[in-house]
Amino acid sequence: xxxxxxxxxxxxxxxxxxxxxxxxxxxxxxxxxxxxxxxxxxxxxxxxxxxxxxxxxxxxxxxxxxxxxxxxxxxxxxxxxxxxxxxxxxxxxxxxxxxxxxxxxxxxxxxxxxxxxxxxxxxxxxxxxxxxxxxxxxxxxxxxxxxxxxxxxxxxxxxxxxxxxxxxxxxxxxxxxxxxxxxxxxxxxxxxxxxxxxxxxxxxxxxxxxxxxxxxxxxxxxxxxxxxxxxxxxxxxxxxxxxxxxxxxxxxxxxxxxxxxxxxxxxxxxx
Numbered sequence: 462x463x464x465x466x467x468x469x470x471x472x473x474x475x476x477x478x479x480x481x482x483x484x485x486x487x488x489x490x491x492x493x494x495x496x497x498x499x500x501x502x503x504x505x506x507x508x509x510x511x512x513x514x515x516x517x518x519x520x521x522x523x524x525x526x527x528x529x530x531x532x533x534x535x536x537x538x539x540x541x542x543x544x545x546x547x548x549x550x551x552x553x554x555x556x557x558x559x560x561x562x563x564x565x566x567x568x569x570x571x572x573x574x575x576x577x578x579x580x581x582x583x584x585x586x587x588x589x590x591x592x593x594x595x596x597x598x599x600x601x602x603x604x605x606x607x608x609x610x611x612x613x614x615x616x617x618x619x620x621x622x623x624x625x626x627x628x629x630x631x632x633x634x635x636x637x638x639x640x641x642x643x644x645x646x647x648x649x650x651x652x653x654x655x656x657x658x659x660x661x662x663x664x665x666x667x668x669x670x671x672x673x674x675x676x677x678x679x680x681x682x683x684x685x686x687x688x689x690x691x692x693x694x695x696x697x698x699x700x701x702x703x704x705x706x707x708x709x710x711x712x713x714x715x716x717x718x719x720x721x722x723x724x725x726x727x728x729x730x731x732x
Contacts, residue, residue: 599634
């Protein structure tokens with residue numbers, strides 16, 4: 462993408478035009494759309510693989526059956542060739558591979574780089590799909606903002622301003638991508654962010670929504686979007702029973718799947 466005109470406009474003030482020939486400008490609403498159009502033909506070649514793209518983050522997810530990694534390795538190779546043909550460079554430092562394997566007898570792998578945890582869109586995912594690490598990091602970041610929160614209280618700020626500050630700097634951290642990780646958290650991990658909420662509630666002197674209530678509310682809002690959007694990739698996971706009142710629940714043999722987002726929101730819809 463070359464010869465792209467770029468201007469910045471704030472209210473009635475417009476900057477001079479700048480022609481860009483490399484990259485995409487940060488903060489521009491058209492940059493993600495342009496990148497999506499540019500990488501539209503970067504799709505999975507095999508049914509067992511999925512390529513997920515969000516802005517400039519690309520993730521290859523492969524299902525390996527009977528230790529046959531041929532399709533997955535070929536997908537990675539094809540992606541590298543596609544990037545080379547389209548003048549895109551892979552960030553080698555951020556390119557990582559994680560294997561999720563619950564078998565007792567594990568196979569020795571020779572991957573690009575195996576990490577016990579990776580950061581995907583701000584969420585720390587471990588190879589055991591546990592969320593203790595993510596919860597600790599989120600709680601630590603939220604607690605760091607309690608100091609300026611207390612200072613605002615000492616400066617005489619009212620409850621409404623304190624609640625807005627909490628929503629922007631503390632609540633947004635605690636509830637980031639909460640529908641993906643909170644449902645499978647351990648009881649101790651669920652209590653940690655709630656303690657931060659209780660501390661902030663004591664400082665403000667006003668009632669703040671509990672983490673569990675926010676999680677339920679976000680799940681309900683998200684599932685309604687999926688159910689009403691026929692083009693959503695997850696829409697096919699929601700099917701009504703013959704009587705047309707309840708949605709069909711997915712069978713699960715483990716609590717990990719039972720507490721996942723989709724089984725949980727189906728139970729919420731059936732209430």
